[in-house]
Amino acid sequence: MGRQLSPDDLGSRLRARFGEDVQVMDAFGHAVATVPVDRYHDAVRYCRDEPEFGCDFCDFTGGVDLGGEAGFEVVTHLWSTTNHHSVRIKTRLPREHPSVPTISDLFPTCDWHERELSEMFGITVENHPRPVKLLLSEPFEGYPLRKDFPLMSREAKPWPGAVEGEEDEDE
Amino acid sequence: MGVITEKTPLPRVKPVKFILNWGRRYSLWVFNFGLACCSIEFISASAAKNDFIRLGVIPFAHGPRQADLLLVAGTVTDKMAPVIKRLYDQMPEPKYVISFGSCSNCGGPYWDSYAVTKGVDQVIPVDVFVPGCPPRPEALLHGIVQLQAKIKDEDIEEKFRSGTSAVS
Numbered sequence: 001m002g003r004q005l006s007p008d009d010l011g012s013r014l015r016a017r018f019g020e021d022v023q024v025m026d027a028f029g030h031a032v033a034t035v036p037v038d039r040y041h042d043a044v045r046y047c048r049d050e051p052e053f054g055c056d057f058c059d060f061t062g063g064v065d066l067g068g069e070a071g072f073e074v075v076t077h078l079w080s081t082t083n084h085h086s087v088r089i090k091t092r093l094p095r096e097h098p099s100v101p102t103i104s105d106l107f108p109t110c111d112w113h114e115r116e117l118s119e120m121f122g123i124t125v126e127n128h129p130r131p132v133k134l135l136l137s138e139p140f141e142g143y144p145l146r147k148d149f150p151l152m153s154r155e156a157k158p159w160p161g162a163v164e165g166e167e168d169e170d171e
Numbered sequence: 172m173g174v175i176t177e178k179t180p181l182p183r184v185k186p187v188k189f190i191l192n193w194g195r196r197y198s199l200w201v202f203n204f205g206l207a208c209c210s211i212e213f214i215s216a217s218a219a220k221n222d223f224i225r226l227g228v229i230p231f232a233h234g235p236r237q238a239d240l241l242l243v244a245g246t247v248t249d250k251m252a253p254v255i256k257r258l259y260d261q262m263p264e265p266k267y268v269i270s271f272g273s274c275s276n277c278g279g280p281y282w283d284s285y286a287v288t289k290g291v292d293q294v295i296p297v298d299v300f301v302p303g304c305p306p307r308p309e310a311l312l313h314g315i316v317q318l319q320a321k322i323k324d325e326d327i328e329e330k331f332r333s334g335t336s337a338v339s
Contacts, residue, residue, distance in 0.1 A: 136286065137250045144285040153283040 002054050002083040007031035010087055013052065018043055032088045040074070040091040041101045047078050047087050048106055054080040055087055058107035061114055063121040065147045071095045072121055076103065076110075099124040120145035179327060188327070195239070195265070196322040197227030199315070202238035202262065204255060206245025209272035209305040213244045216308035226315050235261040240318070241295070246274040246281060247288040259295045265330045267322070269314055270297045273304040280304065 005013075010031035011024030022043075023034040035043045047055040055078035064073040072093040079086045093100060102125050104111040114125045115134035122143035125131060133140065142149055181187045205213060216223050232238035235258045247255060259268070270291050273279030278289035291297060298321060301314040 135250065140249070140285075142285075149285070151283045151285060153289075159283070 002051065002080070004084045005052065007085075010053070010085065013050075014043065014046075014087075017046060027088070030086050030088055032090060034090045034092065037091045037093060037100060040089065041103060041106075043089050044076060044078065044103045045106055047089065052083075053087065054083045057081050058103070058109055058113075059086070061103065061110050061117060063117045063123060063145070065121060065145065067147045069095060072098050072123060074100050074117065074123065093123060097124070098122070099126055101126045102128045104128060119143070122146065183326065183328070191327060192323050192325055196319040199228045199240040199267070199318075200232040200238045201228050201240045201242055202232045202235050202258070204241060204243045204245075204258070206243070206247060206251065207272075207274060209244035209274065212305045212308055213242060213271060213311060216311040221308040221312060223312055223315055226312065226319070228315055235259070236263065238262050239266055241266065241268045242271055243268065243275045243291045243297075244271040246279070247291045247294070248286050249288055250286070252288045252291075252294045255291065256294050265325075265327065267298045267318055268295055269299045269301060269311075269318060271301045271311060271314070272306055273302065276300050276302060 007024075007026040007030060011026070011033060014031075014033045014035075015022050015024055018033075018035055018039050021036065022039075025032050033043065044058075047053045057079045059077040059079050061074065061076045064075060066073055072095070074091050074093065076089045077086060078089065091100065098121070100123055102110070102114055104114055105127075111129065112134055114128055115130070115132065117123055118125050118128070118131060119133045119136050119140075120143060132138075136144070179191065203210070203213060215221060217228075228240065235241070239262075241255075241259055241262060243255065259266070268291075270276050274281060274287070275291045278284070278287050281287035282289065288294065292300075299314045299318045301310050303310050306314075
């Protein structure tokens with residue numbers, strides 16, 4: 001049984017191990033570390049294997065389209081079932097040819113998460129054991145969770161409800 | 172199921188037609204294709220309070236090959252649509268389809284989705300649409316009564332001629 005570490009402690013240990021350019025923050029009691037993509041796999045492995053971290057459970061791997069030139073973000077949430085703390089590893093990817101190494105060799109559960117990440121955002125997952133679509137049908141074209149993906153129904157009929165960010169102006 | 176074929180004798184003689192259609196409409200073996208929350212309403216309609224068994228809709232056929240009625244309840248996605256088509260093709264003629272709920276009728280709240288089929292009638296022919304999100308069990312009872320009214324006056328030879336994919 002290990003010891004629960006605060007987000008600050010987890011962050012400072014990650015910075016000491018992976019360099020000062022790793023950004024760490026405390027988001028609602030969770031440690032969040034943004035690492036360069038070449039250290040992403042090592043950071044996940046470190047969180048899993050380092051006894052002080054003991055992150056033996058991968059909650060999810062997902063993507064975020066930050067819009068425009070900001071590119072994409074891959075978010076991996078790790079949880080320690082023995083130490084009861086979590087680490088969220090993020091990495092930034094460019095908009096052109098986004099590519100991230102697989103972590104399904106570390107956490108087999110990420111296999112499907114990464115297939116979904118790949119089909120929804122068009123992010124290449126390197127060395128994935130079975131890089132085929134998970135949820136979408138095979139002939140599907142495009143990456144539906146990208147911000148610039150057009151919803152054809154909405155081209156014909158715009159969204160009838162309120163748009164996020166515009167509700168306040170009406171009030 | 173299966174007993175009535177396109178070679179059934181004298182289907183246009185009035186007493187024969189009456190007996191055949193009377194028997195068919197009160198023994199609709201149902202194949203439940205529950206895909207989302209509408210399936211819960213369907214189950215509720217089959218359970219004690221509403222009890223569509225009293226209308227002759229016997230749940231549940233063991234598979235599509237025993238079924239007369241395909242009840243699509245829930246959101247049909249583009250990935251699921253070929254499966255519905257395949258199972259529908261496995262059902263013997265004469266067969267019927269009820270589309271239950273807004274999602275399977277037209278996409279419903281997922282009208283702008285990239286993954287949802289906007290209406291199961293794009294894939295298979297539908298006899299009765301039950302509107303609602305989700306429809307109450309009573310709405311399904313009404314839909315079943317409507318289907319039975321349709322079967323009552325049906326010409327069997329015509330049904331087989333217009334059938335899209337009779338599997339013998």
